[in-house]
Amino acid sequence: MKWEDSLKDYKHYLRLERGLSANSINSYSLDVLKLIRFLEEKKINVSPVAISEEEIQHFVYEIAKKVNERSQSRIISGLRSFFGFLVFEDYRTTNPLDLIESPRTGRKLPDTLSTKEIDLMIAAIDLSTPEGERNRAILETLYGCGLRVSEVIDLQVSDLFFEEGFIKVTGKGDKQRFVPIAAHTQKYIELYLHHIRPHVPVKKDFEDTLFLNRRGRKLTRAMIFTIIKVLAEKAGIYKKVSPHTFRHSFATHLLENGADLRAIQQMLGHESITTTEIYMHVDRSHLKQVMEEFHPHRAR
Incomplete structure (x- = not known):
């Protein structure tokens, strides 16, 4: 079995069986490609079915010299998934990554903005342009609903259920969820939807796309990143x-204000509560307040 064929089959598996997004599939594929390039550079002629634990360990030792522990762990995890697929499909009887340990890494806490910093970024938007009204609606949606960038650019006009107070979001693996939307966020989307978007020459196949670029097409991820980077600089946020x-x-602000972790999990579209638990790094004074308010032995 050739590496190219096994990688092609693996991509089909990730898309059809696991329901992963194109970005996730590319990320998993890159881990396997790193191993393939290593074997080519070292002139090691071995198939994915025959490669041994020692050869994988050699690769892991080499990448440890070039990348940090977090990247090492991700590559090892990606390869473990790939060879797990080969075992699942009966191409191999064992997974050569089973006995290879990932380096211990501390869980990285996510960067957050204060409400003041968010207000400063929104205030930095030039509302004298049509794009300004659109950008304000995008930022309000990102923060007001906790969406991923891909979920914002894929948002459809038909996904807005404002009378019910929800929007329908298509997340990872095309899984859909309903996320509550506040009147404040609705207001800015409606301003854009009714006063700016009707003047954009919408291209075919993008008639239902909510946020459009000047050419009437869907915005790209890169464009959203650029908009936010520029606004952060204008707002003096470094x-x-x-x-x-x-x-x-x-997520962090909801938790700080007493929201239930499982409710946050549902709104974010996390499959596992452990993913949401990363937001438990909130101010210790909040945790003390929760203890004093809710523990049965709090005050006697």
């Missing part, structure tokens, strides 16, 4: 800010 920062801020 920390690393991305669309995901607004999602992190949404």
Whole structure:
């Protein structure tokens, strides 16, 4: 079995069986491609079916010299998934990554913005242009609903259920969820929807896309990143800010104000509660307040 064939089959598996997005599939594929390039450079002629644990360990040792522990762990995890697929399909009987440990890494806490910083970025938007009204609606949606950047650019006009107070969001693996939307956020979307978007020459196949570029097509991820980077600089915010920062801020601020972790999990579209638990890094004074308010032995 050739590496190219096994990687092609693996991509089909990730898309059809696991329901992963194109971005996730590319990320998993890159981990396997790193191993393939290593074997080519070292002139090691071995198939994915025959490669041994020692040869994988050699690769892991080499990448450890070039990347940090977090990247090492991700590559090892990606390869473990790939060889797990080969075992699942009966191409191999064992997974050569089973006995290879990932380096211990501390869980990285997400960057967040304060409400003041978010207000400063929104205030930095030039509302004298049609794009300004659109950009304000985008930032309000990112922060007001905690969406991923891909979820914002894929949002459809038909996904807006404002009378019910919800929007329908298509997340990872095309999984759909309903996210509550506040009247404040609705207001800015409606301003854009009724006063700006009707003047954009919409291209075919984008008639239902909510946020459009000047040419009437769907915005790209790169464009959203650029908009936010420019606004952060204009607002005098020098920390690393991305669309995901607004999602992190949404979850963190909800938790700080007493929201239930499982409710946040549902709104974010996390499959596992452990993913949501990363937001438990909130101010310790909040945790003390929760203890004093809710523990049965709080005050006797």
